Amino acid sequence: MSIDSRIARVVGVAASVPDKQFDLMDLPIDEYTLKRTMKLTGIHKIRQAPPEMSAADYCIDAAKTLFRELSVEPGTIDGIVMLTPHPSYIYPGDSGLIQSALGIPKKCIAMDINHSCTGVIYGIFTASLLVESGQCHNVLVCCGDTASKHINSKDRALKMVVGDGGTALLVTDGGKLPMKYSFIHDGNGLKYLYTPAGGEKMPIQPGVTDVESTDAEGNVRTLEDEFMDGLEVMRFVVNEVPLQVDEVLDKQGWEKEEVEAYVFHQANEFMVKSLVRAMQLNQSKAMVNVDGYGNIGGGSILLAMCLEREHSKNWQKTVLCSFGTGMSGAVLAADFSKTHFCKVSYC
Structure with missing residues (x-):
């Protein structure tokens, strides 16, 4: 090419x-x-x-x-x-x-x-x-x-x-290996990770949407706050994401063991390790760089990679995997060996 x-x-x-x-x-x-x-x-x-x-x-x-x-x-x-x-x-x-x-x-x-x-x-x-x-x-x-x-x-x-x-x-442009993707989206799962009020469907209404309530686990929220059903999110991720990873590996013609780095959405350590176990991956290939930062959303994958820059990973065969709100899942298999990872900026 x-x-x-x-x-x-x-x-x-x-x-x-x-x-x-x-x-x-x-x-x-x-x-x-x-x-x-x-x-x-x-x-x-x-x-x-x-x-x-x-x-x-x-x-x-x-x-x-x-x-x-x-x-x-x-x-x-x-x-x-x-x-x-x-x-x-x-x-x-x-x-x-x-x-x-x-x-x-x-x-x-x-x-x-x-x-x-x-x-x-x-x-x-x-x-x-x-x-x-x-x-x-x-x-x-x-x-x-x-x-x-x-x-x-x-x-x-x-x-x-x-x-x-x-x-x-x-x-x-100028790439040698086409990037391969897998996407999945289940709109029926919207209610498991979203903010109920503030949009056109449920406008902000003082005395209604700003009233606090407490769930069975002791979490306090209003309708204007972000809501997450962790169990349902976990169920979606474990059931769907491994299949997506298999799909992009098949598209790239890679074996699971060939991949040098699996970079999962940094939701938390438990979520990442659960996926590693479910997919029977080598733990050393799946980084966890969430402590000290927290889950920063869609950019968490890139933050994890920038934090890993000093460890001199090759990144030639890399799988990026994100999941969450939607319910949504997205996986990418690509060559990042020529990609420059900058030092993290703090401001």
């Missing part, structure tokens, strides 16, 4: 997270519950965004790092894809903010996609379509979230695992 082919490739990845850590032991929750949960999730500290910082702000910071380390000129970018469930404004989306902040030319495609946990893989897929169609040459993909702002402080299920941050990657 010639080097000037239109096969898309990811040339660089960057991540940005809040500079301050929050110790979960400082939460107003009994010590037994705190320690039991931390042992299960593997998360002892998280990073949460201050009020003035949005997902777009962290994505912009990550993109600046990416451009600097790759010596990329903003004028060469002709496509922007931003993925977040919590944009800076109701509309328009954050892609315009990113364009303006980075000095990217007006003559570019700028789009926003409302995706959370599976955001990065959807972003790579969309950017690859733009590049391989010939419409774009260099597409900046940004994925971030500040979900901690949308969680009730008394919700123990989510408060102890969710972190904030943003990521950026650059997709261009």
